[in-house]
Structures are given as C-alpha cells and as structure tokens.
Amino acid sequence: MIEHSLADIAQALANRRISSVELTALYLDRIARHDPQLNAFITVDPERSLAQARAADERLARGDTQPLTGIPIAHKDIFCARDWLTTCGSKMLGNFVSPYDATVISRFQQAGAVLLGKTNMDEFAMGSSTETSFHGPTANPWALDRVPGGSSGGSAAAVAARLAPAATGTDTGGSIRQPAALCNLSGMKPTYGVVSRYGMIAFASSLDQAGPLARSAADCALLLNCMAGFDERDSTSLDRPREDFARELTATTADRPLAGLRIGLPEQFFGEGCSPEVMHLVEAAIAEYRQLGAETVPVSLPSMSLSVAAYYVIAPAEASSNLARFDGVRYGYRAPAYDDLTDMYCKTRAQGFGAEVKRRILIGTYVLSHGYYDAYYLQAQRIRRLIADDFAEAFRQCDVVLGPTSPSTAFRLGEKAADPVQMYLSDIYTIAVNLAGLPAISIPCGFAGGLPAGLQLIGNYFTEARLLNVAHRYQQVTDWHRQCPPGHA
Amino acid sequence: MSLTLDQVHRIAHLARIEVDETEARRTLGQLNGIFGLIETMQAVDTQGVEPMAHAQDLAQRLRPDCVTENDQLAWRSAFQAIAPEAEAGLYLVPKVIE
Numbered sequence: 001m002i003e004h005s006l007a008d009i010a011q012a013l014a015n016r017r018i019s020s021v022e023l024t025a026l027y028l029d030r031i032a033r034h035d036p037q038l039n040a041f042i043t044v045d046p047e048r049s050l051a052q053a054r055a056a057d058e059r060l061a062r063g064d065t066q067p068l069t070g071i072p073i074a075h076k077d078i079f080c081a082r083d084w085l086t087t088c089g090s091k092m093l094g095n096f097v098s099p100y101d102a103t104v105i106s107r108f109q110q111a112g113a114v115l116l117g118k119t120n121m122d123e124f125a126m127g128s129s130t131e132t133s134f135h136g137p138t139a140n141p142w143a144l145d146r147v148p149g150g151s152s153g154g155s156a157a158a159v160a161a162r163l164a165p166a167a168t169g170t171d172t173g174g175s176i177r178q179p180a181a182l183c184n185l186s187g188m189k190p191t192y193g194v195v196s197r198y199g200m201i202a203f204a205s206s207l208d209q210a211g212p213l214a215r216s217a218a219d220c221a222l223l224l225n226c227m228a229g230f231d232e233r234d235s236t237s238l239d240r241p242r243e244d245f246a247r248e249l250t251a252t253t254a255d256r257p258l259a260g261l262r263i264g265l266p267e268q269f270f271g272e273g274c275s276p277e278v279m280h281l282v283e284a285a286i287a288e289y290r291q292l293g294a295e296t297v298p299v300s301l302p303s304m305s306l307s308v309a310a311y312y313v314i315a316p317a318e319a320s321s322n323l324a325r326f327d328g329v330r331y332g333y334r335a336p337a338y339d340d341l342t343d344m345y346c347k348t349r350a351q352g353f354g355a356e357v358k359r360r361i362l363i364g365t366y367v368l369s370h371g372y373y374d375a376y377y378l379q380a381q382r383i384r385r386l387i388a389d390d391f392a393e394a395f396r397q398c399d400v401v402l403g404p405t406s407p408s409t410a411f412r413l414g415e416k417a418a419d420p421v422q423m424y425l426s427d428i429y430t431i432a433v434n435l436a437g438l439p440a441i442s443i444p445c446g447f448a449g450g451l452p453a454g455l456q457l458i459g460n461y462f463t464e465a466r467l468l469n470v471a472h473r474y475q476q477v478t479d480w481h482r483q484c485p486p487g488h489a
Numbered sequence: 490m491s492l493t494l495d496q497v498h499r500i501a502h503l504a505r506i507e508v509d510e511t512e513a514r515r516t517l518g519q520l521n522g523i524f525g526l527i528e529t530m531q532a533v534d535t536q537g538v539e540p541m542a543h544a545q546d547l548a549q550r551l552r553p554d555c556v557t558e559n560d561q562l563a564w565r566s567a568f569q570a571i572a573p574e575a576e577a578g579l580y581l582v583p584k585v586i587e
Contacts, residue, residue: 099567192544206543235550236543309530312523320504327505329580334573341583342505350507358506359519362497365504366520379530381540386533388541421522437544 001026002162003484006071006219009165013060013070020060020070024053024114027072031117031163034488039138040148040157042077043085044117052114059112067222069112074164076155077118078125079210080199081105084115088201089123089133089151092326092333092352102199103231104168104210111226116164120154123354124323125175125203127151128426131417132356139413140183141485142451146410149179155213156183161488166214166223170200172207173311174405174430177442180213181405181454184444184483186471187213188220191461192437193238195224196231204318205236207311207434216481217443217471221246224464240462248469256293257473262398263289264299269403269429277448282404285445285455285474289402292473299394299401303386307432308424310387313367313380314435319357320364326352359420388436395460400470404429405442405454429456439464443471444480452483491521 001009001018012018028046035041049072056070080086080098082105087093101109108115122132130138130153140148141161148157152169156179159167169176171189180187188211195210202208212223224245231237265286270279286296328334328348335347353361367376394401407428416423433440438458445455455474459467475481497517501508508516558564565578574581 095571097571099564099571232550232552236545236547238545238547303533306530306533309527312527313530324505328573329582330568331571332573338583341585343507344583345505346502346507349505353506359516359523361504361506362500362516362520363523365500366492366496369500369503375531376527378540379533379535381542382535382538383530383533385538385541386535388544419522420519421526424523424526435541435544 002030003482005216006068006166006214006222009071010067010069014065020053020056020114021050023070024049024072024116027116027164034161034163037139037144038141038157038161038163039136040120040154040161040163041074041117042087042089042120042135042154045084049114049116056112056114066111068108068226070114071165072114072116073108074116074119074155074158074167075105076121076152076167076169078121078170078201079105079168080201081115081118084118086118086201087134088125089121089135090353090357091134094134094333096332100199103196103233104200104227107226107229113226119152119158119167122151122153123357124201124319125151125170125172126319126356126360128174128178128423129411129416130154131413132354134354137413140410141488142184143410146412146451147182149182149406149410151175152213153179156180156185156187159183159185159213159215160485162484166212166219168210168223168227169213170208170210171434172203172315173434174427176211176213177430177440177454177456178406178427180442182410182452184452184481185213185215186217186220186441186443186481187211188224188441188464188468189433189439190224190228190464191439193236194439194464195227196229196234196237198231198233202322204315205322206318207315209434216475217441217468218246218249218475220441221249221468243465245465245468248465249472258289258470259293261294261400261470263294263296264394264398264401265296266299266301266304266394266401266403268301268304273428274404274407275409278404278406278408278453281446281448281453282455286402288474288478292477297398299397301387301390301394301432303383303390304432306383307387307435308428310380310383311431311435312363312424313376314384316360316364317368317377318364320361320368323357323361328352356420384435387432391432391436391438391458399459400467401458403456405456406430409448409451409453433458437461439467441467441471443474444483446480447483452480492517492524
C-alpha cells in the first residue's frame with residue numbers, strides 16, 4: 001500500500017480493500033518505528049488521527065466521498081490546526097495550541113482526509129535545511145547524515161520515508177521545491193494567490209505560498225485540487241473559477257505526447273554554480289523531453305543573478321514586520337523574568353527566537369529603517385520587477401522554463417549551518433520564481449552518489465495544470481520518482 | 490558598506506530583541522557578510538523601473554464593516570486561554586503608567 005498512488009489508495013478505500021483506520025494505523029506504526037531516526041514530525045497524536053479515520057470510514061460507508069476521503073496527510077507545522085500544537089518550529093510558539101484551523105487544514109478536513117501529524121521545519125520557515133528548528137534537525141531518509149532540505153524538510157522526509165502518503169508544505173523562496181529535490185519527491189509551488197494563506201503562519205506575505213509534496217505529479221494534482229480555491233479570509237486570495245488540476249493527465253497512446261511544447265532553457269540555469277553531477281542529470285532529462293516531442297529554445301533571465309540579493313532584502317523586511325506580533329502578550333512564549341514592558345518584549349524575543357530568525361528580523365529592521373529604505377527596500381522591489389519582466393519575456397518564446405531545482409544534492413548536516421550566505425545561495429534557482437509569483441514544480445530526475453536530484457519546471461501564471469502534465473509525462477517514461485530510500489520499503 | 494557595533498545595538502533595540510555584547514559582535518560579522526551579498530544590487534541602474542511590491546497587481550479587496558463572528562465571548566475566552574496572562578477578558582502586561 002505504501003507505494004500506491006493517492007488515486008489507487010482512494011480506490012482501495014472505496015472498494016473496502018482497506019479501511020481508513022487500517023491505513024492510518026499502518027502509517028502511525030511506520031512513524032513510531034522510523035521517525036526516531038528522522039525527526040520528521042513535531043507532533044503525532046494517534047488517538048486523534050484514528051478518530052478522524054473512523055469518521056472517514058463512516059463517510060466512506062455512506063458513499064459521501066471526495067478523492068482524499070480517508071487518506072492520511074501530514075501537515076507542515078506552519079498551518080494552524082484547531083486543538084493541535086502548532087509551533088512553526090519555534091520556541092516562541094512551543095506551547096501554542098491553535099484555537100482555529102488554517103483554511104488549508106479546513107479544506108482537507110472537509111474532504112475527509114485524516115490529519116496524520118505536524119511536520120518539522122526550519123524555524124518560521126527561515127532556512128534551507130530544517131536545521132534551524134527548535135525541535136532539532138530532520139535527517140534525510142536517503143542518507144541520515146544529510147539534510148532533507150528546507151524549510152519543509154519534515155514533510156519531505158516523512159513522504160520520502162513512506163511515513164505519510166503525502167504532505168503539505170509552504171514555499172517562500174524554494175521551501176517546497178528544494179526539499180522535494182533533495183528527498184526525491186514531486187513538490188509544487190502554485191501561482192501566488194491560488195492557495196489561501198489564512199492560518200498559515202506568515203513569514204514574507206508577498207512571497208509565501210502553500211503547496212503539495214508527494215511521490216508523483218499526479219498525486220500533487222489531487223492535493224492541489226483540495227488546497228486551491230478562493231478564500232475571503234485571505235486578502236490576496238485570487239477569485240478564479242474552480243479548475244481541475246488533473247485535467248490534462250488523461251491517458252494517451254501518443255508516442256510524442258508533448259509535441260508542440262516549447263521548453264525554454266535559460267542560460268543562467270546552465271552556467272557556473274551547478275554541480276556537474278546534477279547538471280548531467282538535468283541534461284539527460286532534457287534529452288528525455290525531446291523524445292517526448294518537446295522542442296527546446298534558448299531563453300535568458302538576465303536579472304536572475306540578483307534574485308538572492310533582492311530576496312534577502314524583501315523577505316526579511318516583510319518578516320520583521322510579520323514577526324513583530326510575537327511579543328509575549330497574547331500567545332506563545334513570555335520570558336519568565338523582566339523589569340518592565342519594553343524589557344519583557346526584548347527578553348521574550350531574545351529567548352523565544354533562534355539565531356537565524358533574529359538575523360533576518362535585524363536585516364529587515366535595518367533595510368526598512370530611516371535613511372536606508374530607498375537604497376535597499378525600494379531597490380530590491382525594482383529588481384523584483386526586472387526579474388518578473390525577464391520571465392514575461394521568456395514566456396513569449398516558450399511554454400515552460402526548465403532547469404535544476406538545487407545546485408547540489410543533499411549537503412551534510414552542519415555543513416552550511418555556520419555560514420548564512422552559503423546557505424542562502426543554495427536557493428539560487430528557486431527564489432526568482434517566488435519574486436515573480438509564478439508556479440513551479442520540482443520532480444526527481446536521477447541520482448548522483450546515491451542521492452536524488454531535482455528538475456525544476458516553471459510555468460507562466462496559472463499554468464499549474466500544464467506544468468503538472470509536463471511533469472507527469474516525464475514520470476510515465478522514467479522511474480526515478482518511484483525509487484524508495486533503502487530501509488524504508 | 491559595513492555596519493558598526495552601535496548600529497547592531499540600535500536595530501536590535503528597534504526590533505525589541507535583547508543582545509549582549511558577544512552576540513552583537515558575532516551578529517555584526519554575519520550581517521556584514523549578508524550585506525556583502527545584498528550590495529550586489531547597487532550596481533544595477535533601476536532608474537524608471539516601477540517598484541514591484543506584490544506578485545499580482547490587485548486592488549485591496551474590501552468587505553462590509555460588520556460583525557461576522559457569532560459567539561464572540563466564547564471566541565474571546567478560547568483565544569485568551571492561550572495567553573501568558575489574561576484576566577476578566579483583558580491581557581495583562583507589566584504596569585506602563587505610574
């Protein structure tokens with residue numbers, strides 16, 4: 001069962017070959033056996049998950065089903081879930097039991113999915129390795145001495161190790177796609193505004209977007225069908241007609257199912273900076289796409305090299321404002337001893353936040369402060385426009401843009417933890433997509449030294465269904481995405 | 490450009506984060522490394538480029554100014570149950586006015 005697609009699991013539940021309680025118990029048992037080595041979960045509550053599974057079984061018996069009814073899903077600990085501990089990987093929210101559900105959580109609940117647990121993450125989603133979590137780092141199931149990527153590293157490790165059939169993540173600068181690449185998963189960041197941010201703890205509000213992490217593009221499509229949709233509680237949610245993101249994944253007998261597709265290869269993705277092993281695998285994937293009928297065209301994203309610099313102004317600026325709410329007054333941590341109100345704020349925030357979060361708040365505070373706003377924040381926003389314009393120009397010449405997701409395979413735990421700049425540069429291929437607000441997916445494209453590598457496909461606004469199809473056709477002729485880490489089969 | 494130790498203390502105070510001298514020194518080195526990366530932006534001429542604050546050019550959606558939640562007292566107590574200190578529907582903080 002653990003290798004089945006979500007559609008096959010749904011079929012098995014519908015045919016009564018397995019119940020949701022049996023399925024949930026199977027995954028809870030795997031979590032109990034394997035998670036002590038991985039630390040992918042922050043909170044597991046078997047009793048509550050099994051109660052949800054029983055309710056799902058009743059729905060299934062009544063025939064009141066949706067595609068995910070009865071399927072256990074793990075959620076990144078950034079999503080508020082009513083009566084569940086929701087820590088966002090931080091001591092600051094170490095005791096925060098949410099009084100309400102995020103819209104993403106309610107949508108899964110309404111679909112009858114089972115909440116399997118809350119997954120580990122970099123503190124407040126600030127990181128690319130899941131090492132900044134207050135709950136300790138998560139290990140990569142492909143090599144326990146390596147990082148799973150981040151910030152949605154717990155979700156990625158859980159799905160890769162078959163501790164959950166699928167999971168949710170959030171992506172502000174690559175936090176779904178990079179862990180997908182490092183853990184051999186398919187992970188999609190939708191167009192900004194497609195999935196509601198209500199109840200998703202804010203990091204950088206103009207960049208944050210939730211999306212699925214799963215074992216195939218087809219699974220991602222089913223998850224996105226559940227997650228996406230207008231929400232009046234999110235002021236940037238887009239009011240668009242409902243769409244079926246799996247609509248293009250229909251069976252075909254065509255030899256060249258992608259005939260007519262123009263794949264843009266930006267020179268900036270194929271220059272220096274990417275490890276030769278990863279580049280070799282990306283080039284093999286391009287050859288595969290030509291076999292599928294696609295043609296490739298050279299494109300250019302001249303401002304992409306500035307994306308990391310612009311991002312480390314914009315994201316910290318927004319974070320410094322968003323994280324001002326953590327003051328020890330209304331919820332979360334409060335320092336045990338202090339002199340007065342200001343001292344209470346200062347000590348609460350000094351003790352409650354970890355080093356990386358503090359660094360980013362300080363950067364954000366500085367770039368927004370008097371006298372520096374124009375030089376940093378405004379300049380970064382202008383560069384953001386240049387980057388978005390580069391993509392607009394590229395999409396006049398091609399339908400999707402292709403490149404590596406991450407410049408290397410999973411690095412070692414601790415390898416980049418001491419050098420923030422090196423860590424930031426590991427998101428060189430993913431950040432521009434968030435700045436522009438475009439959809440993108442990372443899919444497995446092979447192994448180097450036993451470690452998975454990811455291929456990134458970027459689409460124009462609202463082309464999720466096409467991107468999922470382009471990923472799906474590749475997955476029909478390759479089996480990289482079916483590989484399971486040794487010891488987890 | 491490079492930050493000074495005084496500036497680190499100033500922005501830490503603006504951000505309401507207590508830092509001791511050792512931490513300030515370590516932070517100074519790291520921030521200067523990060524600003525080295527950020528400074529690469531300054532080489533680009535962006536005159537005439539419209540700043541982009543947001544991925545979608547949308548007007549802020551408005552909603553009617555009316556009560557949308559029922560059971561407001563029940564919600565208040567649910568939200569205050571998780572507060573570090575609350576009493577009689579109020580959040581308690583150290584005394585501000587003498």
